Amino acid sequence: MAGSTPTHCPYCALQCGMTLTGDGVVAPRDDVPANQGGLCQKGWSAASLLTVPDRLTTPLVRRAPGGPQEPCTWDEALDLITARIRALQGAHGPDAVAVFGGGGLTNEKAYQLGKFARIALRTSQIDYNGRFCMSSAAAASGRAFGMDRGLPGPITDVAEADVILMAGGNVAETMPPFMRHIARQKEAGGALIVIDPRRTATARQADLHLQPTPGTDLALANGLLHLAMTEGYLDEPYIASRTSGFAEVRTVVNGYWPERVERVTGVPVAHMREAVRMLGTARRALVLTARGAEQHAQGVDTVTAFINLALALGLPGRPGSGYGCITGQGNGQGGREHGQKADQLPGYRRIDDPAARTHVAKVWGVDPDALPGPGRSAYELLDALGTDGGPKAMLLFGSNPVVSAPNAASVQDRLDALDLLVVADFVPSETARRADVVLPTAQWAEESGTMTNLEGRVLRRRRAVPPPDGVRTDLEIISALANRLAAPGDWSTDPRAVFGELRAASAGGVADYSGITYERIEAEGGVFWPCPAEDHPGTPRPYLDRFPTPDGRARLLPVEQRGPAEDVDADYPLYLTTGRVLAQYQSGAQTRRVRELTAAAPEPFVEMHPDLAERAGIEDGAPVRVASRRGIAVAKARLTDTIRADTVFMPFHWPGAGRANTLTNAALDPTSRMPEFKVCAVSVAPAG
Numbered sequence: 254m255a256g257s258t259p260t261h262c263p264y265c266a267l268q269c270g271m272t273l274t275g276d277g278v279v280a281p282r283d284d285v286p287a288n289q290g291g292l293c294q295k296g297w298s299a300a301s302l303l304t305v306p307d308r309l310t311t312p313l314v315r316r317a318p319g320g321p322q323e324p325c326t327w328d329e330a331l332d333l334i335t336a337r338i339r340a341l342q343g344a345h346g347p348d349a350v351a352v353f354g355g356g357g358l359t360n361e362k363a364y365q366l367g368k369f370a371r372i373a374l375r376t377s378q379i380d381y382n383g384r385f386c387m388s389s390a391a392a393a394s395g396r397a398f399g400m401d402r403g404l405p406g407p408i409t410d411v412a413e414a415d416v417i418l419m420a421g422g423n424v425a426e427t428m429p430p431f432m433r434h435i436a437r438q439k440e441a442g443g444a445l446i447v448i449d450p451r452r453t454a455t456a457r458q459a460d461l462h463l464q465p466t467p468g469t470d471l472a473l474a475n476g477l478l479h480l481a482m483t484e485g486y487l488d489e490p491y492i493a494s495r496t497s498g499f500a501e502v503r504t505v506v507n508g509y510w511p512e513r514v515e516r517v518t519g520v521p522v523a524h525m526r527e528a529v530r531m532l533g534t535a536r537r538a539l540v541l542t543a544r545g546a547e548q549h550a551q552g553v554d555t556v557t558a559f560i561n562l563a564l565a566l567g568l569p570g571r572p573g574s575g576y577g578c579i580t581g582q583g584n585g586q587g588g589r590e591h592g593q594k595a596d597q598l599p600g601y602r603r604i605d606d607p608a609a610r611t612h613v614a615k616v617w618g619v620d621p622d623a624l625p626g627p628g629r630s631a632y633e634l635l636d637a638l639g640t641d642g643g644p645k646a647m648l649l650f651g652s653n654p655v656v657s658a659p660n661a662a663s664v665q666d667r668l669d670a671l672d673l674l675v676v677a678d679f680v681p682s683e684t685a686r687r688a689d690v691v692l693p694t695a696q697w698a699e700e701s702g703t704m705t706n707l708e709g710r711v712l713r714r715r716r717a718v719p720p721p722d723g724v725r726t727d728l729e730i731i732s733a734l735a736n737r738l739a740a741p742g743d744w745s746t747d748p749r750a751v752f753g754e755l756r757a758a759s760a761g762g763v764a765d766y767s768g769i770t771y772e773r774i775e776a777e778g779g780v781f782w783p784c785p786a787e788d789h790p791g792t793p794r795p796y797l798d799r800f801p802t803p804d805g806r807a808r809l810l811p812v813e814q815r816g817p818a819e820d821v822d823a824d825y826p827l828y829l830t831t832g833r834v835l836a837q838y839q840s841g842a843q844t845r846r847v848r849e850l851t852a853a854a855p856e857p858f859v860e861m862h863p864d865l866a867e868r869a870g871i872e873d874g875a876p877v878r879v880a881s882r883r884g885i886a887v888a889k890a891r892l893t894d895t896i897r898a899d900t901v902f903m904p905f906h907w908p909g910a911g912r913a914n915t916l917t918n919a920a921l922d923p924t925s926r927m928p929e930f931k932v933c934a935v936s937v938a939p940a941g
């Protein structure tokens with residue numbers, strides 16, 4: 254057997270531990286708390302990613318508009334990119350060039366990409382796909398707790414909760430080994446409540462399933478708090494000593510009496526009462542949100558409503574209790590801390606904060622005044638490409654927006670309107686195929702770096718195999734471009750050196766990594782941020798004694814249900830919601846290339862209730878035409894009585910005719926700028 258390397262899965266935020274051998278065999282690790290010897294089907298088949306048949310191994314360039322992508326040398330590709338950037342910025346200013354990153358990038362890459370945008374390109378126009386992921390929970394946590402870090406403690410604490418309320422998360426499919434922690438919690442007598450418009454694999458394991466209309470979670474959470482008030486479950490001493498703002502919340506929540514909330518959400522009053530009884534009598538309860546509750550044009554306020562509920566019940570501040578967001582991408586947590594967000598500098602600092610600018614500029618060796626200000630959020634950035642006053646070029650690392658962005662047909666047009674699209678990827682994704690220059694990169698097991706998982710634990714991803722000839726790492730690409738652009742600062746290609754700089758840049762920030770070293774991660778099985786000094790133990794449970802707000806208290810904020818940005822009407826009488834299936838990951842760029850995964854989940858589908866199908870004349874397995882104000886998608890019907898009859902569901906992993914994002918609404922949350930992936934109005938009819 255070739256040498257085996259302990260590392261972590263290339264996919265989701267659980268970052269399951271695995272070992273990988275040189276001959277491509279994966280085995281789960283039992284020394285990693287997140288998975289304790291478990292893996293899902295994607296993890297088990299992860300080594301296949303290293304040998305996909307259409308792996309990119311040479312740069313490609315489109316020499317004439319509309320012409321083919323042709324192989325070229327690295328020098329030709331990098332020289333061409335540099336010359337075009339110079340010309341476009343010379344003609345239109347620094348913001349003519351944009352950067353789009355991803356939450357799958359290691360901390361080192363995310364950091365270096367943000368720095369590259371600000372001091373090599375001097376552009377404000379950088380954002381990333383995490384905006385489409387946890388940005389609503391991040392914003393809500395930041396304003397309530399003064400900090401945004403996935404779970405409030407180690408994942409093993411989950412087993413200690415008497416009750417778990419999971420709003421809009423289907424972890425049985427999206428993070429299967431997570432269910433081990435819930436199984437342990439149930440063995441200890443705990444209970445699970447799931448809020449989901451579908452009776453999912455996760456909901457089937459719940460003691461109580463609340464099945465609301467998509468887009469009504471805020472009303473539901475306010476309704477639960479109303480009942481907690483009227484039935485005497487508030488933790489008054491906790492509210493008085495550890496929070497502020499409850500009086501205003503009480504006034505608003507008074508208006509969410511149970512019968513009204515039942516009308517808005519479709520959840521029977523008896524179910525709400527049962528949920529509140531379970532939560533109110535628990536000593537430790539965890540209120541968790543995931544994308545189902547968050548990906549809405551009122552996602553921030555919805556998460557706030559759940560946080561209000563957790564605070565009013567006195568939950569945060571004990572192990573196995575409190576509020577948490579289930580983060581998504583492999584480095585969904587770290588990817589949002591180091592500066593690839595439009596409004597951010599490393600250490601989770603704000604780019605419009607003068608002290609933050611001074612600190613980071615010093616680490617980078619530049620004048621603070623030379624740093625650009627905040628740029629456009631992900632969808633706004635994509636929507637501005639190639640327009641008057643919008644960017645003319647974009648460099649993209651780690652995302653496939655042709656499949657994953659909302660209102661995707663329009664986004665595809667915007668990408669095509671660019672003078673220059675550069676995509677770094679290891680497979681020819683749907684977005685890479687539209688690029689003027691494609692740069693072939695190394696992937697997870699071919700390079701090293703750090704990832705921050707859903708617990709806020711910083712982990713090491715280790716190189717297990719050499720990259721194929723001809724490919725470069727993202728750090729090598731960024732460094733080569735920065736040097737060609739004569740950028741100030743250091744552009745190391747060594748992840749450890751970049752991590753050293755990241756530590757310094759994050760020092761004193763909210764997400765302080767300055768005490769974390771590769772050696773400590775190795776020795777301690779990961780380190781939880783904040784960790785401000787090498788002799789600091791790290792912070793597994795940040796909210797035990799106080800909250801990191803100026804006054805140490807958590808803030809409750811009154812929030813009101815506004816309803817979906819696009820409600821149903823006579824032309825579009827149904828709600829569409831979207832999400833995931835176990836065997837496919839995100840835009841599918843990776844998992845659609847793995848044979849066993851494609852065998853398990855070969856194609857898109859439209860999940861609908863048999864009563865609805867009968868009314869619409871649709872048979873199980875027959876093609877359905879789903880129409881919204883943005884476009885039309887066609888996929889096979891999958892009839893099941895586990896979904897509400899007013900709602901249809903599509904997974905978003907596929908391009909082409911069955912692309913769910915042809916239909917979705919790009920209405921944005923005013924604070925997080927999260928698009929409304931989880932609800933829009935559609936009609937259905939038999940296709941053809």
Ligand SMILES: Nc1nc2c(c(=O)[nH]1)N[C@H]1C(S)=C(S)[C@@H](COP(=O)(O)OP(=O)(O)OC[C@H]3O[C@@H](n4cnc5c(=O)[nH]c(N)nc54)[C@H](O)[C@@H]3O)O[C@H]1N2
Pocket residue numbers: 265266386420421422423424426427428448449450451453466467468469470543544545546580581582583830831832833834835836837838839840902931932
């Ligand atoms: N297999 C697989 N696993 C993954 C991923 C993947 O693509 N595939 N992606 C990873 C990433 S990046 C992420 S972000 C996570 C996402 O993890 P999850 O949030 O668990 O995944 P989703 O399927 O997007 O949404 C969860 C549930 O929300 C429900 N939902 C839809 N609308 C609403 C609503 O209005 N209210 C409520 N309460 N629920 C609603 C859906 O029915 C769905 O079952 O998964 C990670 N893990």
Ligand SMILES: Nc1nc2c(c(=O)[nH]1)N[C@H]1C(S)=C(S)[C@@H](COP(=O)(O)OP(=O)(O)OC[C@H]3O[C@@H](n4cnc5c(=O)[nH]c(N)nc54)[C@H](O)[C@@H]3O)O[C@H]1N2
Pocket residue numbers: 355356357358359382383385386387544548581582649650651652653654656657658659677678679680682694696697727831832833838839840841842843905913914917930
């Ligand atoms: N309708 C609908 N749409 C959604 C969602 C939904 O629930 N419904 N969820 C949203 C969410 S939560 C997310 S996170 C997004 C994700 O959607 P995308 O941003 O499209 O995510 P991926 O499919 O993971 O794309 C990652 C791409 O980068 C490549 N890649 C992976 N790692 C690296 C790396 O280290 N370097 C480089 N250079 N490339 C790399 C992969 O091969 C792939 O092509 O989708 C969003 N879109």
Ligand code: SF4
Pocket residue numbers: 262263264265266267268269288291292293294295296297427428429430
């Ligand atoms: S749950 Fe996530 S991290 Fe674990 S094996 Fe599956 S995809 Fe990988």
Ligand SMILES: [Mo]
Pocket residue numbers: 385386387581582585
């Ligand atoms: Mo995500």
